[in-house]
Amino acid sequence: MTGKGGRRARVALAVLLVAAVGPACAAEGKPAGNPAPAPGQQREYQAAPAGSLAEYAERLRRSQVARVAAAKKWGLVQPPLPTPPPPSVKPEIKTRKGFEAGPGLPPVFTTVPVEERVVFLTMDDGAEKDPKLLRMMTELGIPYSAFLSDYLVREDYGYFKKMQDRGVSLQNHTLNHPYLPGLSYAEQQHEICGQQALIEKRYGKRPSLFRPPYGSYNGETLRAAKSCGIKAVPLWAAEAFPDRMEWREWDRDLHPGDIILTHFRGRGDWKGTMPDMIRRVMKTVTGKGYAVARLEDYL
Ligand SMILES: [Zn+2]
Incomplete structure (x- = not known):
């Protein structure tokens, strides 16, 4: 989309979004029905290509109704806010200051540079394989990415196939979860590229993202990752547990584009289940x- 057309479409989408979610959010005592759009917004709406946008609004309305019901079912305090459409221009990702390991290597970052109030949820390792998590995330419509380590995933490849079938992308977290800086280049390459090949063989798609175990890496880690097709190395700005959040930043808060880490874990390691988390x-x-x-x- 061009700048002007893109902005117009976004305004129209915003109006439709308000119209679509309005009834569910209407305060008690107010008349039911869609709030009347402001005159300027109405003109934008009428100028928009009606068919596709009207369909989009209807889909949005239905998904909001489903989200409210799912939030109730799964015990969420509030329904999740709707995921905005993907950006038409992807942000330029740079390595976080202080995280550099040499020029020409895949970027290492903890936050995606965006202005929208979005964050990203990532789950690591693969120990706990809770079927409730799959249902919960699908019903709530919450996207996430899985960073898998084969020594845990191999107990049940089928669980992660179901996850992939539900639209989750499966990314690389090494074969055996070692502390990579303690290994030679060849050993690191085996851990990372071996997992690339394995995920491609099992799940038909080669990962583009890699997360080093413990967030620990050196220049050879990133060179090895690049050698087998890794494009980016997302770390995290916050970590989620069933009973708390842990923060990387001094302000102990979320910021637009922050990546949140959590794990496939359950009561064996945690004070709660994956749905609790x-x-x-x-x-x-x-x-x-x-x-x-x-x-x-x-990305
Ligand atoms: Zn891990």
């Missing part, structure tokens, strides 16, 4: 006015 993290995310978006849509 999702309830906790979504209370924070929605409460602070953020929507969860799909990381791959921005």
